[in-house]
Amino acid sequence: xxxSLLLWCCAVFACGSFVSTFAQQGHPLTGTWSGxxxxxxTERHPVTFVLNWDGKQVTGLIxxxxxxxxxxxxxxxxxxxxxxxxxxxxxxxxxxxxxxxEGRIDDLGSYHRTLAGSWREGAAKGDFKITRD
Amino acid sequence: MPHSIPSAGFLAVAASILLALPAFGQHPLSATYDTxxxxxxxxxxxxxxxxxxxxxxxxxxxxxEGATANWxxxxxxxxxxxxxxxxxxxxxxxxxxxVEGNPARGAAMQAFATSVLLGGxxxxxxxxxxxxxxxxxxxxxxxxxxxxxxxxxxxxxTGYWGAASATALIENTAAKVPMNREGLLxxxxxxxxxxxxQPWAKAVYEYRQRTLLKDDPIARCLPAGGPRQFQMPNGFxxxxxxxxxxxxxxxxxxxxxxxxxxxxxxxQGEPDEVVRGYYGNxxxxxxxxxxxxxxxxxxxxxxxxxxxxPHTEALHLVERFSRPxxxxxxxxxxxxxxxxxxxxxxxxxxxxxxxDQEIQEYFxxxxxxxxxxx
Numbered sequence: 001x002x003x004s005l006l007l008w009c010c011a012v013f014a015c016g017s018f019v020s021t022f023a024q025q026g027h028p029l030t031g032t033w034s035g036x037x038x039x040x041x042t043e044r045h046p047v048t049f050v051l052n053w054d055g056k057q058v059t060g061l062i063x064x065x066x067x068x069x070x071x072x073x074x075x076x077x078x079x080x081x082x083x084x085x086x087x088x089x090x091x092x093x094x095x096x097x098x099x100x101x102e103g104r105i106d107d108l109g110s111y112h113r114t115l116a117g118s119w120r121e122g123a124a125k126g127d128f129k130i131t132r133d
Numbered sequence: 134m135p136h137s138i139p140s141a142g143f144l145a146v147a148a149s150i151l152l153a154l155p156a157f158g159q160h161p162l163s164a165t166y167d168t169x170x171x172x173x174x175x176x177x178x179x180x181x182x183x184x185x186x187x188x189x190x191x192x193x194x195x196x197x198e199g200a201t202a203n204w205x206x207x208x209x210x211x212x213x214x215x216x217x218x219x220x221x222x223x224x225x226x227x228x229x230x231x232v233e234g235n236p237a238r239g240a241a242m243q244a245f246a247t248s249v250l251l252g253g254x255x256x257x258x259x260x261x262x263x264x265x266x267x268x269x270x271x272x273x274x275x276x277x278x279x280x281x282x283x284x285x286x287x288x289x290x291t292g293y294w295g296a297a298s299a300t301a302l303i304e305n306t307a308a309k310v311p312m313n314r315e316g317l318l319x320x321x322x323x324x325x326x327x328x329x330x331q332p333w334a335k336a337v338y339e340y341r342q343r344t345l346l347k348d349d350p351i352a353r354c355l356p357a358g359g360p361r362q363f364q365m366p367n368g369f370x371x372x373x374x375x376x377x378x379x380x381x382x383x384x385x386x387x388x389x390x391x392x393x394x395x396x397x398x399x400x401q402g403e404p405d406e407v408v409r410g411y412y413g414n415x416x417x418x419x420x421x422x423x424x425x426x427x428x429x430x431x432x433x434x435x436x437x438x439x440x441x442x443p444h445t446e447a448l449h450l451v452e453r454f455s456r457p458x459x460x461x462x463x464x465x466x467x468x469x470x471x472x473x474x475x476x477x478x479x480x481x482x483x484x485x486x487x488x489d490q491e492i493q494e495y496f497x498x499x500x501x502x503x504x505x506x507x
Contacts, residue, residue: 025350027337027445027473053333055447109344
């Protein structure tokens with residue numbers, strides 16, 4: 001069991017090393033970003049963004065999969081690398097809920113640059129931090 | 134759209150760098166060394182790393198308090214050094230030397246040598262020249278049996294393409310844009326003259342310039358894709374194989390990579406069907422004595438030129454190769470990436486033939502210990 005865990009950890013580390021070697025140098029937002037958001041430091045919800053620059057706008061999804069949320073709009077201020085996302089989702093009860101998140105890209109040239117800031121989901125407020133995979 | 138304004142600090146650093154660092158090795162020197170400062174080290178040689186992309190001396194240097202510290206002194210690419218007459222045995226372990234150079238940024242005990250003086254004799258064993266080697270006398274371009282210009286060596290001869298006349302790509306309609314050999318602008322306000330950037334691309338380019346190219350992928354030994362493959366130290370070679378309908382480009386810089394240009398008449402593939410890479414999917418055809426190469430299918434893992442020009446997977450290059458005389462290769466490239474630039478644009482340079490020599494063995498990772506770990 002312990003050996004399996006060790007092998008699994010090695011595999012994860014190796015995959016991480018491989019990905020970091022082949023970093024993306026194009027539009028800074030393009031790619032997959034993962035992290036979490038939440039109203040407090042202890043209540044966190046995992047979140048994944050998949051973003052793409054098509055030459056005119058950034059498009060993408062939040063949490064790709066069966067319950068993915070299309071991103072309605074992405075605004076990027078390239079002077080400060082501040083990014084604002086707007087999206088419409090459904091809460092656990094199936095009611096429409098609006099998501100807005102605004103953050104700033106940190107260490108733009110890094111292989112694992114981060115995007116962190118504030119998050120609003122319906123009446124809930126919190127913060128988020130995602131890292132480019 | 135607001136634009137970043139270059140700081141006075143950036144301008145000062147860039148101006149001092151413009152005064153010329155030789156283009157050694159495979160990592161941007163500006164990001165590692167502070168060319169605005171000088172250091173003089175007197176010490177004993179403890180180790181010599183005669184490896185690519187940069188040779189290193191290790192010196193035990195005693196400070197004013199009598200404490201000894203081991204300094205790593207980078208002094209250039211071995212292949213370039215050998216062309217300048219330096220030999221791997223010009224220095225020996227135990228020799229006492231005086232090194233003048235530029236210290237590393239930060240606290241690392243590391244420097245880039247501009248000269249090395251042998252202690253006993255006072256003989257100067259190394260001076261960074263950075264000067265291109267003079268071209269050999271010219272002759273008509275060689276031709277193959279099919280009548281086309283050959284870009285490689287004629288049968289029975291050796292040689293390869295060496296130093297490029299420019300080490301960064303800029304639009305050819307621009308007047309001369311002052312920059313150093315690493316593509317670092319003397320004045321960041323000139324960014325608009327380099328290429329017709331989309332706003333995001335200009336912001337990324339300026340960020341890379343302001344951070345002294347510290348994130349350049351070639352510093353991590355990734356291949357120099359796109360036009361940059363023809364600007365690397367250690368040159369390149371063409372191997373024409375008309376019987377196989379292809380031309381191989383053998384690259385001396387980087388990791389002994391090669392690129393295939395198909396000349397068998399095939400059509401270019403669809404962008405979504407091409408496996409993306411550093412050199413793209415290249416299809417060539419002849420227009421008179423000019424080889425025109427159309428390439429798509431690039432990944433986004435590289436900077437397509439020194440200085441940090443960005444691109445996306447939509448990059449489409451049209452390269453035009455000609456050999457106006459035996460010793461000169463003319464290279465022109467049209468960059469078409471509508472996700473990064475507002476319109477297609479063209480730049481280019483010439484490359485000098487290095488006669489009677491072969492590209493030497495070069496592996497970027499060879500001194501990873503000195504370059505990355507220290």
